[in-house]
Amino acid sequence: MSTGKLICNDLVKKYGKKEILHGIDLELEPDRIYGLIGRNGAGKTTLLSTLTAQSPVTSGTVTYNGLPVWENQDALDHICFSRELNPLIGWGANSLKVKDYLKAASIFFPHWDKQLAERLVQDFELETKKKICKLSKGMMSMVTIIIALASKADMTFLDEPVAGLDVIARDAFYRELLSEYTETGRTFLISTHIIEEAEDLFEETIFLNDGRILLKESTQALLERAIHISGKAEDVDAATTGLAVYHPEKLGRSKAVTVLLQEGQCIADGYDLSSQPVNLQNLMVALCGPDSQHSVPDSQQNTPDVKTGGRKGR
Amino acid sequence: MKGLSRSLRYFTLLAGEYIALSLVIATAGFLLYLLRSNGANPEAFPIMILFVLYLFLIIFSMGHYMIMTSLVIPFNCTRKSLFWGTQYMMLLIAGTICILLGTYFGLVTDVGLHGFFRLLPAIAGMFAASIGLGALLGGIILKFGRAAVIVMTVFSGILGGIFGFCCSAFSDAGIDTVFMTFFSENARWILLTGLAVLLSGGSINYIVLGKSAVTR
Known part of the structure; x- marks a missing residue:
């Protein structure tokens, strides 16, 4: 079971002159499944990016287990943010074959579970010789799910993991997630628009509106x-x-x-x-x-x- | 250090692929050279191939930052590890090419290894300059995004144009020999200039990369 807390204090993120996140204070406990909910443009992906050091903060601090996450390998080794893959981009990471993408992930994530990754590839019937940009939206989501689950990171963030997935694949994902959570006690934070389906998963729900945390509370109590x-x-x-x-x-x-x-x-x-x-x-x-x-x-x-x-x- | 060691491991794998690609380019260049020249001049061939490889390294180094930032940073590679891993990979590629060239000089040409070592500082300087220029352009791409792709296209066009013009303008005068002479006479200065370009291009890239966000 993971033990570290991820805490951000007074987190502000600006793109140019536009402020996207307005002084976010957030504490993520170990051994939880969080749901991050908000409208398009509310700042969900930006928040996840800054929490995981994929994007620099304008001001404020983000720490994991007391260690700053920015450019800190000790903290980053406990974190995984599996980003949504954009089907419109044909260059960069999207120009790689799925097998090369997974290979890269296996090198960089210290607790990578190769067997789990291979099993999920089989379960999802993913074609690993295809380039990522040639995959359908649903298949791209499968790749991000595989990265997130096989990374075995204590704090795992998923951005729209079920976008484009059919109902059977979504069901398979929810079952895998719950099984992983039960076995390992990892913390998951899932940003999704398919709320009705996922609400049973969320122990706590975070509402993000216009770059501010509107609510963070136990889903049941809420x-x-x-x-x-x-x-x-x-x-x-x-x-x-x-x-x-x-x-x-x-x-x-x-x-x-x-x-x-x-x-x-x-x-x-x-x-x-x-x-x-x-x-x-x-x-x-x-x-x-x-x-x-x-x-x-x-x-x-x-x-x-x-x-x-x-x-x-x- | 553990982050850097993962980065080195990954970039060693990548370097293998790119060295293979460089060899394919060199072989294709050699065959074209044989076709174009009436009877091969084995001593001049490496210079022409090197120019092609320099261009390749510039474009490759430039594109590398565009690809890797969106690939390895989401896999929790720090920006520092990405930068130093990239420099290490470039060193591997350039080093391997130099070793292969040295072997070629020693086995095929009359000037032998002695001639190769006379040229080596200039060859290394040109590699350093190519990698530095690629890093600089990579930094510009990271900073300015799509706008930089236009710069990249224009830059590639200009470089290709200059190279093509030089080759065609001086082809009768034996451009390869001219380059070879220039390289061997100014080897030290070419090396120093190359290192200066590498240092400045690398520094700019390091600063830009250190603040870059993942976009995809």
């Missing part, structure tokens, strides 16, 4: 306190007074909202309302969608559980 409420608009408003309300939708006299309850809070009784649990995907729409305007009572702002935008002065 879903337990997220409720979708609908009914007459005045009843909904009255019942949710003082609660953190997201994503209001109005249809005639009816209204629906998503509520994130804090400890000790509950929906007021005595109103004719319909309430339903919210899954992770709908919660993301509520928190990060275009209509995600929310009202949060003053008493709850900037609590540890709900970071509402954070660092506005930046």
Whole structure:
């Protein structure tokens, strides 16, 4: 089981004058599976790149087990960020054959599991003599999955690992991931847009919105306190007074909202309302969608559980 | 050091492939040379081949940084290990070519090994300059991305043009002998210039590479 924590403090990343990540504070514990969720352009890949020293930070620090990760082989030996391969790029790493790509990985990752890599190649029926740029999107995802799993790194980051994979391959990937996690206690952080499928995997979920961490919480606890409420608009408003309300939708006299309850809070009784649990995907729409305007009572702002935008002065 | 040793291991493998490629280029050049000249002049041949290999090394060194940054850094190779691994690989390639050339001189030409050693500083200087120029251009590519590909294309065109022009303009005057004389008379200066180009190109590359991000 891995023991090190990956911690980043006040991480800022700029591309030119544009600030992509705005002072991120994040702590990744060993022996967990994290889900990283956010819209396109929220900064997920940039965050993963900077956490793994593939991209330099503009300011802030990233450490693994107390060691800075930037250009530090001792820290990097415990980390693997298997990047999404871009089918539109025919040069660089994409110009290599799959077998050469895997060979390179086997040399650089100190705990590389050759047998696991070979088995996954067979399971996924991957053609290793093909150049990466000639692979389909799904096959490229298989390559990134093989790298991530066979690297045996304590902290493994996957960016859109199931993009383009068919349902059978996705199922195989989830099973492999769980089996690897159970056997080794490695930490995985998975960035994905296929949230509904993956939510059962995530022990903790990190919501990233516009370069800020909106939420980082146990998935189960989060879903337990997220409720979708609908009914007459005045009843909904009255019942949710003082609660953190997201994503209001109005249809005639009816209204629906998503509520994130804090400890000790509950929906007021005595109103004719319909309430339903919210899954992770709908919660993301509520928190990060275009209509995600929310009202949060003053008493709850900037609590540890709900970071509402954070660092506005930046 | 463990990162560097992995880097050296990987680049040794790559060097083997590129040395094989250099040999194919040299053999093809030799056959073309035999076809073009009425009767081979075995003493002049190496100079022409060397020019082709210098050009190859410039382009190869330049492209190498473009490929490797997106390949080995995601595999947790540090930028320092990538840089020094690359220099080591270039040294292996240039060293092997020099050994093969020395063997060729010793076995085939009249000037023998003595003639080869007289030329060696100049040959090494030209290798150093090629690697340094490639590193400089590689650094420009890393810094400016796609825009640099235009520079690369233009640069390749200019170099190829100059080389082609020289060869055709002086072909009657025996350009190979002219080069050979120039190389042997100015060997020391060519070596020093080559080392200076390598140092400056390598330094610029090192600085750019040290801050480069993986993009793909």
